[in-house]
Amino acid sequence: MVEISFIPAFKDNYIWLLVRDGRAAVVDPGDAAPVAAVLEARRLKLETILVTHHHGDHQGGVETLANRWRPTVFGPAAESITGCTRPLSGGETIEVLGRECAVLAVPGHTCGHLAYVLGDAAFVGDTLFGAGCGRLFEGSPAQMFASLARLTALPAATRLYCAHEYTAANLAFAGAVEPDNLAIQRRREAVDALRRQGLATVPLDLAVERETNPFLRCAEPAVIEAALAQGGAGRDPVAVFAALREWKNGF
Numbered sequence: 001m002v003e004i005s006f007i008p009a010f011k012d013n014y015i016w017l018l019v020r021d022g023r024a025a026v027v028d029p030g031d032a033a034p035v036a037a038v039l040e041a042r043r044l045k046l047e048t049i050l051v052t053h054h055h056g057d058h059q060g061g062v063e064t065l066a067n068r069w070r071p072t073v074f075g076p077a078a079e080s081i082t083g084c085t086r087p088l089s090g091g092e093t094i095e096v097l098g099r100e101c102a103v104l105a106v107p108g109h110t111c112g113h114l115a116y117v118l119g120d121a122a123f124v125g126d127t128l129f130g131a132g133c134g135r136l137f138e139g140s141p142a143q144m145f146a147s148l149a150r151l152t153a154l155p156a157a158t159r160l161y162c163a164h165e166y167t168a169a170n171l172a173f174a175g176a177v178e179p180d181n182l183a184i185q186r187r188r189e190a191v192d193a194l195r196r197q198g199l200a201t202v203p204l205d206l207a208v209e210r211e212t213n214p215f216l217r218c219a220e221p222a223v224i225e226a227a228l229a230q231g232g233a234g235r236d237p238v239a240v241f242a243a244l245r246e247w248k249n250g251f
């Protein structure tokens with residue numbers, strides 16, 4: 001059994017820690033210090049680092065951790081990842097802590113962005129957040145839309161481990177897109193209660209995201225109308241997605 005927990009970093013990053021029989025893997029160690037502290041305190045051997053994309057808050061700690069533990073470092077071949085020993089482009093199956101892990105290409109936030117799927121856990125970096133999705137720094141709306149579809153095609157029991165705590169703010173936007181969506185209203189109450197207690201809203205349930213994440217709901221009539229009212233270019237899902245993404249950037 002692989003135990004999954006997070007190590008908080010910076011303002012709102014989650015560095016995911018996977019542990020099995022004293023062996024460890026981390027996803028997107030943007031900062032080495034908090035990761036090293038946990039590894040030392042728990043006497044874990046860091047075997048694997050998984051990097052989803054090149055942004056500094058996801059790979060900033062890789063070099064320091066790699067120098068100390070000499071793990072295998074997986075990352076996108078299309079991006080510059082310091083210390084990467086196993087460049088990937090998606091479609092591969094790799095081994096993480098003795099388990100099979102599928103690698104998915106999910107470009108959009110960045111051009112080489114990867115997701116790692118280990119059993120029913122999908123580590124999605126900055127592609128999909130609670131009730132939201134990553135900004136399009138390098139990819140097109142069509143690319144990001146296809147990447148999100150790749151994630152939502154995973155089995156319904158999949159839990160999504162994203163890299164930031166953005167759910168509350170994203171739900172405020174989701175409520176603006178779909179003011180009559182009761183699932184969004186209920187989730188806002190639940191998320192606000194968690195945040196008041198300082199608790200995380202991740203990992204995410206894929207089924208809940210399908211009901212409340214506007215970026216996954218671009219074929220819903222209410223979402224289409226809301227996108228058109230914001231100047232969306234049309235009713236096809238990619239145009240709706242593009243309009244939502246623009247709207248959210250200024251929200």
Ligand SMILES: [Zn+2]
Pocket residue numbers: 053055109126
């Ligand atoms: Zn990023």
